[in-house]
Amino acid sequence: MEKIPTIFERDGRFHVVDRPRADCGWVFDGVGAATEKLDGTNVRLTVRCGTLVRVEKRRNPSREQKQRGIVDGWYVDAGAEDKWITAAADGTDVSAWPDGEHSCEAIGPRVQGNPLGLAAHVCVPFNLSVPVYADVPRDFAGLRAFLATVDSAYAPGRPPEGIVFHHPDGRRAKIKRKDFGP
Incomplete structure (x- = not known):
């Protein structure tokens, strides 16, 4: 089982920075479905x-x-x-x-x-x-704002852990709420 990459690069504190990972470029091109990370x-x-x-x-x-x-x-x-x-x-x-x-x-x-x-x-x-989200932003600021306010589709009223993007060819990439730091 391959580890799912995080869509952004990380800083020294292990928080994401506004720099997409090259191998996750397809996410930022709008390819793939966005699902809830449980x-x-x-x-x-x-x-x-x-x-x-x-x-x-x-x-x-x-x-x-x-x-x-x-x-x-x-x-x-x-x-x-x-x-x-x-x-x-x-x-x-x-x-x-x-x-x-x-x-x-x-x-x-x-x-x-x-x-x-x-x-x-x-x-x-x-x-x-796994619940699918429609119209998920695909940029740093948009994803941070989306994850700070969206409810879990699986358990409404609770925040989701994050989002997993699924490419049609089977690749996956993720972002978690906690990746953005405090």
């Missing part, structure tokens, strides 16, 4: 004939692995210690999902502090049901 835990659900057959969680490389050149994350089976991931998987109706592996965001009361204020755990598949 604040949860990345998981992968495998579905066969409308039945959940495998639950995996994402693992990111350690500092030592990064120094050896391993930069992309991977999935491992969720275990007994992953009860909130399991609760989210169990709380997700996959009966109409197509067969295959589906990367999702596990969200709910015991995941990442529950910033969306949800009452139940669930997995939201990136390829099937």
